Amino acid sequence: MAVPPDVGDEVDVLLRAGPFHAALRAAVERSGLTLERLRDRLDRRGIHVSLSTLSYWRLGRSRPERADSLRAVQAIETILGLPRHSLEALLGPPRPRGRWASKQQQTRDYGRMLEPAQSLAEIVQALVGPSDGDLRLWSQDDAATVDEHGVLRTIHTRQVLRAVAGHPDRYLAVYCADAGTPPDALGVEAVRDCRLGRVRRHPGAPVIAVELLFDQSLRAGQTHLLEYRFTIAENGARSHDYRRAFRYPVGTYVASVQFTEPRLPVRCYALAQPGVDATQVHGDELALTPGRVLHLTAKDVRPGVLGMGWDWS
Structure with a gap:
C-alpha cells in the first residue's frame, strides 16, 4: 500500500x-x-x-x-x-460509570482543601476517572527545595501505592503553586517506574495535574513504587509554606524542605487541616537543621492537609 x-x-x-x-x-x-x-x-x-x-x-x-x-x-x-x-x-481515564457521582463529590471536596480551590477542582475533575479510588498510598516522601530568592523550585515525590480494587494502571498527581506564580511556570517529570500520560494546566491559575501511567495494571493487594517531580521556574512567587492534601488515608508521610543560603527562614512550624471543613492550624515550631533542611513526619494520616510553614522575617 x-x-x-x-x-x-x-x-x-x-x-x-x-x-x-x-x-x-x-x-x-x-x-x-x-x-x-x-x-x-x-x-x-x-x-x-x-x-x-x-x-x-x-x-x-x-x-x-x-x-x-x-x-x-x-x-x-x-x-x-x-x-x-x-x-x-x-485514552485518559475510563468513562464514568456506576459510582461516578460519589467520586465527583470527592473531587469537589479535594478542591476545597487547597487554594485556588475552584481552579484545582476544575483541573482534577477533568482527569479523575471511576478507577481513581482503586489505589491507596502505603507511604509517601516529598522532598522540596527553595532557592536563594525564596521560591519553591522542585518537589520530588517517592510513593508506594497499593491497589485495593479493580485493575488500576495510573495515578493522578496534582500540584498547586503559590499565588502569583504564572501557570506556565509549572512543569512535571516522570522519574522512575511511571510514564507521563495527560497533563493539564489551568489557564489562569498555578495548578497542574498529570496522569502517571504504570507499565502494567495492578492486581488487588499489589504494590507499586514510583517517583515523579514537579518543577517551578525562576519566575515563581516567593513561598511561605509547603502543604500536601490527602484525599485518602496514607500509612506514613515524610516531608522535607531544603533552603538555599543566604535566604533562610527565621521561624518554622507545622501546619495541619484535619478534614475538608476544618480550619488550618499552626502546630509546633520546627527546627531547621545545620544542613538547612526542615522536615515533618506523620503516621496513619487521615484525609486532610499536612505541611510546614515559615516566616522570612
Whole structure:
C-alpha cells in the first residue's frame, strides 16, 4: 500500500495531541497494514480482538477501557513501531460509570482543601476517572527545595501505592503553586517506574495535574513504587509554606524542605487541616537543621492537609 509522504508527520502530531482514534487510524495507515493483518498479528501474540472492535476504535465509536483492551493497545504500539505508551496516553481515564457521582463529590471536596480551590477542582475533575479510588498510598516522601530568592523550585515525590480494587494502571498527581506564580511556570517529570500520560494546566491559575501511567495494571493487594517531580521556574512567587492534601488515608508521610543560603527562614512550624471543613492550624515550631533542611513526619494520616510553614522575617 502506498503511504502519502505527509502521513508520518500527521502521526507524530496526533500522538502528541490526539484524539486516540485519529492517531490509531493514521498509525495503521502509515504501517501499510490492513485491520485484518493487524488483528492476525495480535492473535499471534495471544491477544484476541475482533475486527469490528478494531474498526470501532479507529472510527472513534468506542475506545479501549478494560485491562485486556489496554494490553491490546500496548501490543499495537509495538506492532506499529510507535513509542511506548504513546497511544495509551491518549485514552485518559475510563468513562464514568456506576459510582461516578460519589467520586465527583470527592473531587469537589479535594478542591476545597487547597487554594485556588475552584481552579484545582476544575483541573482534577477533568482527569479523575471511576478507577481513581482503586489505589491507596502505603507511604509517601516529598522532598522540596527553595532557592536563594525564596521560591519553591522542585518537589520530588517517592510513593508506594497499593491497589485495593479493580485493575488500576495510573495515578493522578496534582500540584498547586503559590499565588502569583504564572501557570506556565509549572512543569512535571516522570522519574522512575511511571510514564507521563495527560497533563493539564489551568489557564489562569498555578495548578497542574498529570496522569502517571504504570507499565502494567495492578492486581488487588499489589504494590507499586514510583517517583515523579514537579518543577517551578525562576519566575515563581516567593513561598511561605509547603502543604500536601490527602484525599485518602496514607500509612506514613515524610516531608522535607531544603533552603538555599543566604535566604533562610527565621521561624518554622507545622501546619495541619484535619478534614475538608476544618480550619488550618499552626502546630509546633520546627527546627531547621545545620544542613538547612526542615522536615515533618506523620503516621496513619487521615484525609486532610499536612505541611510546614515559615516566616522570612
